[in-house]
Every structure is written in C-alpha cells, then in structure tokens.
Amino acid sequence: MTFLNKYIDEVSESEEDKMAYATDASGVIGKVRRVICPKNLDEVRKAVIYAKRNKMDLVPRGAGTGLVGGAVPNDSIVLDVSRMNKILEIDKIGKIVTVEPGVVLDDLNSVLGELFFPIVPGSHRACTIGGMIATNAAGMMALKYGTTCDWIEELEVVDDTYRVKKIKEIKDFCGREGTTGIIVKAKLRVTIRPEKTSLNLFSFQSITPMLEMVNELKVRADVIAIEYLDKITSRISGLGEKFHLIVEYENDSGKINEEKEKEKVWKIREALSSQLISRKLEVAEDPWIPDEGLGQFLYWLAENKIPAFGHIGFGVIHPHFRRNDMNIEMMFNIVKKLNGKVSGEHGIGVVKRNFISDEEKVRFMRLKQIYDKENIFNRGKIYG
Amino acid sequence: MTKRIYLIGVRYMVDCSKCGLCRAVCPVYLAVLKESSSPRGKAIFKENGKLSDLFYMCTLCGMCKKNCPIEVDLEIRKQRTQLIEAGKETEANKAMIENIRKYGNPFGKIEKGKKLKTLFCC
Numbered sequence: 001m002t003f004l005n006k007y008i009d010e011v012s013e014s015e016e017d018k019m020a021y022a023t024d025a026s027g028v029i030g031k032v033r034r035v036i037c038p039k040n041l042d043e044v045r046k047a048v049i050y051a052k053r054n055k056m057d058l059v060p061r062g063a064g065t066g067l068v069g070g071a072v073p074n075d076s077i078v079l080d081v082s083r084m085n086k087i088l089e090i091d092k093i094g095k096i097v098t099v100e101p102g103v104v105l106d107d108l109n110s111v112l113g114e115l116f117f118p119i120v121p122g123s124h125r126a127c128t129i130g131g132m133i134a135t136n137a138a139g140m141m142a143l144k145y146g147t148t149c150d151w152i153e154e155l156e157v158v159d160d161t162y163r164v165k166k167i168k169e170i171k172d173f174c175g176r177e178g179t180t181g182i183i184v185k186a187k188l189r190v191t192i193r194p195e196k197t198s199l200n201l202f203s204f205q206s207i208t209p210m211l212e213m214v215n216e217l218k219v220r221a222d223v224i225a226i227e228y229l230d231k232i233t234s235r236i237s238g239l240g241e242k243f244h245l246i247v248e249y250e251n252d253s254g255k256i257n258e259e260k261e262k263e264k265v266w267k268i269r270e271a272l273s274s275q276l277i278s279r280k281l282e283v284a285e286d287p288w289i290p291d292e293g294l295g296q297f298l299y300w301l302a303e304n305k306i307p308a309f310g311h312i313g314f315g316v317i318h319p320h321f322r323r324n325d326m327n328i329e330m331m332f333n334i335v336k337k338l339n340g341k342v343s344g345e346h347g348i349g350v351v352k353r354n355f356i357s358d359e360e361k362v363r364f365m366r367l368k369q370i371y372d373k374e375n376i377f378n379r380g381k382i383y384g
Numbered sequence: 385m386t387k388r389i390y391l392i393g394v395r396y397m398v399d400c401s402k403c404g405l406c407r408a409v410c411p412v413y414l415a416v417l418k419e420s421s422s423p424r425g426k427a428i429f430k431e432n433g434k435l436s437d438l439f440y441m442c443t444l445c446g447m448c449k450k451n452c453p454i455e456v457d458l459e460i461r462k463q464r465t466q467l468i469e470a471g472k473e474t475e476a477n478k479a480m481i482e483n484i485r486k487y488g489n490p491f492g493k494i495e496k497g498k499k500l501k502t503l504f505c506c
C-alpha cells in the first residue's frame with residue numbers, strides 16, 4: 001500500500017468506495033479491493049507497475065454506464081480515469097481533437113462549435129471517451145456515422161510494459177473493453193455538425209409496413225437516425241399502443257423543427273432503458289440483426305411480448321428481459337440462426353462471455369500475448 | 385490465465401436503475417469526480433442501508449431527481465435524520481446545530497459590531 005500512497009494522491013479502501021465501485025449500469029455486482037483515481041499519466045503507470053508486481057487485476061473504469069459488467073471488479077483494483085478529463089487540443093482546420101480518456105462526450109461536443117464527435121450513445125450525457133473507445137460504442141446516429149472505431153486517428157495506451165505507446169492498430173484497443181491496457185490519450189476525428197436537424201415521428205399498426213419504411217429511409221443521404229419503439233415501449237412512453245419510428249434528418253424535411261419539441265422526443269427515447277429497468281426488466285440486450293432477418297426477429301419479440309426498442313436503422317435492437325428469463329437463451333439461438341451477433345454495441349464484458357466464437361477466443365489470446373502477458377488488465381472480461 | 389470469477393452476483397432493481405446519467409448534473413460529483421460522491425453512489429448506499437457521512441455531501445439542489453429518467457428521489461433529508469438518530473453526525477453539523485440553539489445562527493457567537501457574511505445564491 002505504501003508504494004501506491006507514495007506516488008498516487010487518491011487511493012482508497014473505504015467501505016463507501018468499495019460499495020460504489022462494485023457495480024455499473026449492468027446490474028452485475030463484484031468485489032473491490034482498492035480504488036485508484038489517477039489524475040495523470042504518471043499515476044496510471046504507477047498503478048500498472050503496482051498491479052503487475054503484485055499480480056493483481058486492474059479494472060479500468062470511465063463513467064460506469066456500461067451494460068455488460070465490463071467495469072465491474074473481480075476482487076480487483078478499480079482505476080477510475082474520470083479525473084483525467086482534459087481536452088488537450090482542438091485542431092478545427094484539420095478536424096482533429098486530442099483528449100484524455102475521462103472526458104465526457106457531451107462536454108467535448110459542447111466546446112466544438114460547428115464541429116462534433118458524431119457517435120452519440122443514449123448515455124451521451126455521462127459516458128467517457130475512454131469507455132466509448134473500449135466498447136466501440138455506437139448509438140443513435142450509427143446509421144450515418146458508424147461506430148467509435150471509425151473516428152479514431154491514434155491512441156496512446158499503457159500496456160503491461162508500463163510504457164506509453166502510440167497505437168495505430170486501433171482495433172487492438174478499440175472494442176477490447178480494457179483487456180489489453182489503459183487508454184490514456186485519444187486523437188479523434190470530428191466532423192461538421194449538421195446546421196439544422198428535424199424529426200418525424202411515424203406510427204404503424206404492424207411491423208411489415210414499418211420495416212418497408214425503414215428500408216426506404218435508410219438509403220436517403222439526409223437521414224441520420226432511425227429509432228424504433230415497439231408497442232409496449234410506445235405505450236410506456238405515452239405514445240399509444242402502436243409501433244413507432246423516430247427519424248432524424250440533417251435538414252428541415254421533418255415536421256418537428258423546434259428545439260424544445262425535438263428535445264422532448266429524444267428525452268422519451270433516452271428514458272426507455274431506465275423505464276424498462278424500473279419495471280424489473282433489468283436485462284438490456286443489444287443483438288445486431290442483418291436486414292433479411294429483422295422482420296422475423298421483431299415478430300418473434302412481439303409474439304412473446306418482449307419489450308424492445310433500438311437503433312433499427314443500424315440493425316441493433318434492445319429487447320429487455322427479467323433476470324433468468326428463459327427467453328434470453330432462446331433469443332440468442334434465434335440471433336445465431338439469423339446470422340446476427342449477440343452484441344451489436346454494448347460489448348461482451350462478463351455478461352456475454354459464454355457467447356463468443358472460437359475465432360474471437362483466438363484473437364483475444366493473441367492480443368493478450370502482445371499487450372498483457374500476465375493478465376493484469378480486466379481479468380475475466382470477454383474471455384480468459 | 386486465471387479462469388476463476390469472483391463476481392458476487394447480480395443486483396435486483398430496488399429503485400435506481402444505476403444508469404449513471406445523474407453524474408452529468410450533480411455539482412458535488414462534478415467537483416469530486418468519484419463514484420461514491422455521485423447520486424448513483426448514494427442510491428447504492430441507500431439500498432444497502434449504509435448510513436454514510438457522504439449523505440452530508442449533497443447540496444439538496446434536486447438536479448439528480450430532475451434529470452433522472454425515472455425521477456428517483458434519494459430522500460437525503462431522511463438519510464440525514466437516520467444518521468443523527470444513529471448518533472452519526474459530523475462535527476460540523478453538531479457545531480452548527482449547537483450554534484443555532486445557543487445563538488440563533490449557525491456561525492456561533494457574533495462579536496458586537498461585526499456583520500455576518502452575506503451569502504448569495506443562484
């Protein structure tokens with residue numbers, strides 16, 4: 001303990017910290033050994049040295065909004081990077097920003113003026129850039145802008161050598177959920193924020209015409225988001241028992257143009273996950289389904305009265321279940337049959353460890369051999 | 385490579401969904417930047433019956449409830465009452481109450497001719 005106290009300002013073993021850091025938004029509970037809140041790179045390196053010397057597991061953590069238990073400790077040291085939250089450089093001409101990992105997405109976007117980082121998960125108010133990179137987060141506008149990995153120019157990381165390394169192989173860290181090391185700096189590409197956006201809210205009695213509309217909208221260049229609400233989530237939101245689509249355009253072709261009105265619609269959409277969780281539907285899934293299978297999948301959910309919403313334009317749906325619901329396993333089988341993926345955006349964490357492919361396992365082991373031979377980073381997450 | 389998983393289990397929803405969105409608006413969290421000072425941290429203490437001094441680290445501004453997707457109320461005043469009933473009071477709080485009882489203000493004895501600081505809010 002003395003080594004840590006000597007080199008790092010904020011090291012805690014208090015009962016309160018152990019409780020607060022034992023969980024994240026996933027509902028998985030773990031066990032904290034110690035909490036470290038580094039304020040700079042040097043403190044991160046010292047934490048890695050300590051973890052390696054003592055063969056302890058080090059769990060990187062951003063805002064803890066992850067939904068698969070990726071930041072949940074396993075009798076581990078939690079490394080909360082929230083205090084490393086400086087925006088280091090904004091190059092408006094080259095459209096590049098350099099940030100520390102604890103920068104909150106909305107904080108970054110609030111200072112970029114006519115530019116913005118266009119990956120916007122439902123947790124945009126709180127989630128950190130480090131957490132977004134580590135989970136390769138997607139979100140509402142993935143239809144047009146893709147996922148976090150697509151917007152990274154360069155990463156700086158600390159791996160098991162304690163050294164700071166510049167990484168060009170982005171995918172060795174992006175989407176690896178902190179299992180290959182700690183992301184300490186990121187150079188991100190940003191783009192021009194649409195000058196004006198507008199929304200439409202469409203309602204449908206059945207799934208088939210709704211999907212026809214999705215297919216029409218998806219090929220339009222001015223559509224940036226298509227969000228789906230099934231009958232159950234529509235009713236909960238006060239929209240009436242129909243299927244709904246929220247469509248966002250990067251011009252004024254939608255009927256909802258007023259800022260306040262748009263905000264109201266997005267607020268309804270962003271509250272859905274918590275609304276369902278508060279109704280004891282605590283398991284939030286995120287399968288990705290290819291276009292051909294989407295109809296079959298949505299009909300299956302509706303027939304089984306499984307509430308769902310999601311980024312339908314990007315193929316990611318969020319069905320919610322009670323814990324231990326037999327339908328979860330059944331859903332994974334259907335996803336496989338439809339050639340989909342069990343996780344479209346939240347990651348694997350601990351919750352979906354049992355569902356990764358053999359190919360993924362081999363890749364995981366190969367990356368561990370390169371960056372984390374002694375398995376000190378986020379043990380037990382994804383695989384291993 | 386270790387295969388053991390020590391995770392204790394899963395949490396069943398009590399009140400707060402633990403989404404963490406409250407972190408963005410809590411002035412105390414934004415100053416301290418630690419989970420234990422966030423409204424979500426306090427929700428965890430409340431659910432676990434943990435009477436923590438950290439319930440005093442709250443401005444009672446209500447931003448967490450206002451911005452919570454399901455309007456969770458942390459009932460901070462109730463938590464503080466329970467803390468006092470359990471004899472867990474901070475020294476600052478004790479001094480403040482004693483001063484109010486003795487001198488009619490939270491600051492203590494005010495020397496003749498000395499003015500109290502004026503506090504401005506919002």
Ligand SMILES: Cc1cc2nc3c(=O)[nH]c(=O)nc-3n(C[C@H](O)[C@H](O)[C@H](O)COP(=O)(O)OP(=O)(O)OC[C@H]3O[C@@H](n4cnc5c(N)ncnc54)[C@H](O)[C@@H]3O)c2cc1C
Pocket residue numbers: 024025059060061062063064065066067069070071081101120121122123126127128129130131132133134135136137138139140177178179181182183184270273274345346378381402403404
């Ligand atoms: C209401 C709600 C809506 C959501 N909507 C979406 C959505 O639309 N799209 C989407 O993709 N996700 C969504 N999520 C999931 C989650 O918000 C995202 O995955 C987010 O990117 C996680 O960021 P975080 O800072 O909270 O990371 P955390 O939860 O703290 O961590 C997530 C993972 O990243 C690792 N990590 C964190 N920081 C670092 C670092 N510096 N270096 C290395 N590893 C690190 C952790 O170990 C963990 O494995 C949602 C969650 C909620 C609660």
